[in-house]
Amino acid sequence: MPDSISSPPPRILCVAIPTPLRRLFDYLPSRDTPPGGWQPGLRVRVPFGRRQVVGVVMECRDHSDLALTQLKPVEAWLDAVPLPEDWLWLCRFTARYYQHSLGDTLHQALPVLLRQGRPLAGRMREHWQALAPPGDDDPRLRRAPRQAELLGMLRQHAHGLPTQAVVAQGFSREQLLTLMEKGFVARQEIPLSAAEPATEQLLAEPALPLNREQVTALAALHERLDGFHPCLLHGVTGSGKTEVYLQLIEAVVARGRQALLLVPEIGLTPQTLARFRKRFRVPVVALHSGLTDNERLDAWEAVASGRAPIVIGTRSAIFTPLARPGAIIVDEEHDGSFKQQEGLRYHARDLAVARAKHHAIPLLLGSATPSLESLYHAERGNYRHLRLTRRASRHAPARLELIDLRGRPRQGGLIPPAIEAIRETLEAGHQVLVFINRRGFAPTLACHTCGWMADCDHCDARMTLHRQPPMLACHHCDKHRPVPDACPGCGSADLRPLGSGTERTEETLAALFPKVPVHRIDRDSTRRRDAFEQTLGEVRRGEPCLLVGTQMLAKGHHLPHVTLVVVVNADAGLYASDFRALEHSAQLLIQVAGRAGRAAHPGRVLVQTLHTDDPHLRLLAERGYDALAEQLLAERRAAALPPFRFMALLRLESPREEAAMTLGREAAAMLRPWTSEHAPDVSCLGPVPAPMERRQNRYHVQLMLSAGRRSQLHAACAQLTAWLEASPEARRVRWSLDVDPQTLS
Known part of the structure; x- marks a missing residue:
């Protein structure tokens, strides 16, 4: 009897599941096979514990470490074609670099509706187009004048009209259907996110003329449109960086490629989007957290399919798949908003560098105050350093004038010289920006009798006093409580606000300048959708007014009628415990100062401070950001801090202080002997309490790793995460690893 021929073993699908576990899960294929067969990148619905989840197939194998009887089959496949390969590469790189679960990385990178199992397709809309024109006396229209009128309207639009536009003109869908039955019009379904078909002319309006520095920068960018070419566009505020972006994107789109522009804040997206749509005739889509889930999927699909050549978005837009990648631009590259501070702690700027290198396309990082990391790379020759030193207007950027707060009376945080400067500016018919980076009416409420202060019950922080509506609020845990009528400590009714926030300064200015x-x-006044843009629209009309705002106003906004900026208190961030505090404070001061004097009139910037003799602040005021950045880089080098060393931060939190600290000690005790043998360049510091130890009723502890070589740091991080995942104690403590942390708080 011949030997029986054994059948080949069934294929195993290795699926990434949205879970913190850093591993793939094996499943058997379902009976129903996708049209193209099983391959990496297909979304599938699988059983996981007692629930069903959407995962992504990452590998197809012939074997599993588990017995086949222990494996469950896939419930269903969701896509006929896999997700883009370059998108999968980016997610794998992100998970590996940031020491994060691949399944959770894929989950975070997908639009919400795709995470839920929605088909990978944008919504469609009904579109109508007139066919060959009928004769003047066509009997089918002789007794239907409204149909004839509708057909005439459609004939005026060469590319047709959607149903909504036809109905808006007073016609009905039934009339459209009748015309289609008579053979006069054709109906088609087109993606909702698609714009009018592109014409031969790419630009809807001509590009602006460039000055010599802009021409030089653009020529350098045009030299290598076909390879990885990282450039730092270091231009003073108002120097025309956006025009360089526009003309670079014009060259990219003209070659049939796509361009991705990252901006730091949602507030910048509408004005940037409007400017780009005004310039180009091709589709320009936006991607940010302010969109609905349907809008986000429509935009994502339009870019992934290649229909939208230009995409503008905030940090999460870095995960948008590009069908024909041509260039990536990061505006305000220094901004902290590009760093995700929870969950998957990625930095969109750094992923932009990795992605541009992978695609072999140009990368442009733009800023008036570049991060020390980017300046370091420019100095080493890793980035080409392009400079714009002249403003588009004839006025030079305003210098910082330091005003001493000591011993002077204050009204809403403002001292008499600042108030007088505001009065003179308003009388001249100009606008004033008062910058105070504190929301609410006052930083806290205090008893003038016994010294009691309104502390948060859940955090090591004071509660902020708000007047609109009246309440005490913690800006760290979002805890709210009513304003007390009397001091909880001594019963005194003499409760007074300490310091000034945006509400108090607004109230003071309204009383001083009632007309x-x-x-x-700030975040409180712009919660309503489009409120921010509506307010800026009123300001841009040019009438004299006062703007009181937080850092929301400091980033990239063109306010042509503002000629005076007053910084209420420059000291808040200068002396924080974080080693990056001075860099970030200096960037913020220069950015907010850049709002003044951007048009016909010169600007002036008054900076109120208790430390006019501080050497760093004086250097910034007298010689500018570049000189301060040079000194800070020298200090970082001497202290062995980034960018001269690489860092990772293990964050531990628990309702029990001892539990977090104990796990930190055990992790350090495991890691130090391991690094001395396998990664001697890695140093391990801590564990120590976080700068704000108690937050949201949880105690926070930190363990810091640093190394001169990135490879050794990542090896140590991999060892640490593997140990934590196997540790029973780690299951009772919430932990996360932050690679390249931007803040120690």
Whole structure:
């Protein structure tokens, strides 16, 4: 009897599941096979514990470490074609670099509706187009004048009209269907996110003329449109960086490629989007957290399919798949908003560098105040350093004028010289920006009798006093409570606000200048959709007014009628415990100062401070950001801090202080002997309490790793995460690893 021929073993699908576990899970294929067969990148619905989840097939194998009887089959496949290969590469790189679960990385990188199992397709809309024109006396229209009128309207639009536009003109869908039955019009379904078909002319309006520095920068960018070419565009505020972006993107799109522009804040997206749509005739889509889930999927699909050549978005837009990648631009590359501070702690700027290198396309990082990391790479020759030193207007950037707060009376945080400067500016018919980076009415409430202060019950922080509506609020845990009528400590009714926030400064200015509009712009006043853009629209009309705002106003906004900027208190971030505090404070001061004097009139910047003799602050005021950045780089080198060393931060948190600290000690005790043998360049510091130890009723502890070589740091991080995942104690403590942390708080 011949030997029986054994059948080949069934294929195993290795699926990435949205879970913190850093591993893939084996499943058997379902009976129903996708049209193209099983391959990496297909989304599938699988059983996981007691629930069903959407995962992504990452590998197809012939074997599993588990017995086949222990494996469950895939419930269903969701895509006929896999997700783009370059997108999968980016997610794998991100998970590996940031020591994060691949399944959770894929989950975070997908639009919400795709995470839920929605088909990978944008919504469609009904579109109508007139066919060959009928004769003047066509009997089918002789007794239907409204149909004839509708057909005439459609004939005026060469590319047709959607149903909504036809109905808006007073016609009905039934009339459209009748015309289609008669053979006069054709109906088609087109993606909702698609714009009018592109014409031969790419630009809807001509490009602006460039000055000599802009021409030089653009020529350098045009030299290598076909390879990885990282450039740092270091231009003073108002120097025309955006025009360089526009003309670079014009060259990219003209070659049939796509361009991705990252901006730091949602507030910048509408004005940037409007400017780009005004310039180009091709589709320009936006991607940010302010979109609905349907809008985000439509935009994602339009870019992935290649229909949208230009995409503008905030940090999460870095995960948008590009069908024909041509260039990546990061505007305000220094901004902290590009770093995700929870969950998957990626930095969009750094991923942009990796992605541009992978695609072999140009990368442009733009800023008036570049990060020390980018300046370091420019100095070493890793980035080409392009400079724009002249403003588009004829005025030079305003210098910082330091005003001493000591011993002077204050009204809403403002001292008499600042108030007088505001009065003179308003009388001249100009606008004033008062910058105070504190929301609310006052940083806290205090008893003038016994010294009691309104502390948060859940955090090591004071509660902020708000007047609109009246309440005490913690800006760290979002805890709210009513304003007390009397001191909880001694019963005194003498409760007084300490310090000033945006609400108090707004109230003071409204009393001092009752005939001038005061616009407050902070997170509280702009919660309503489009509120921010509406307020800026009123300001841009040019009438004298006062703007009171937080850092929301400091980033990239063109306010041509603002000629005076007053910084209420420059000291808040200068002396924080974080080693990056001075860099970030200097960037913020220069950025907010850049809002003044951007058009016909020169600008002036008054900086109120208790430390006019501080050497760093004086250097910034007298010689500018570049000189301060040079000194800070020298200090970082001497202290062996980034960018001269690489860092990772293990963050531990628990309702029990001892539990977090104990796990930190055990992790350090495991890691130090391991690094001395396998990664001697790695140093391990801590564990120590975080700068704000108690937050949201949880205790926070940190363990810091640093190394001169990135490879050794990542090896140590991999060892640490593997140990934590196997540790029973780690299951009772919430932990996360932050690679390249931007803050120690």
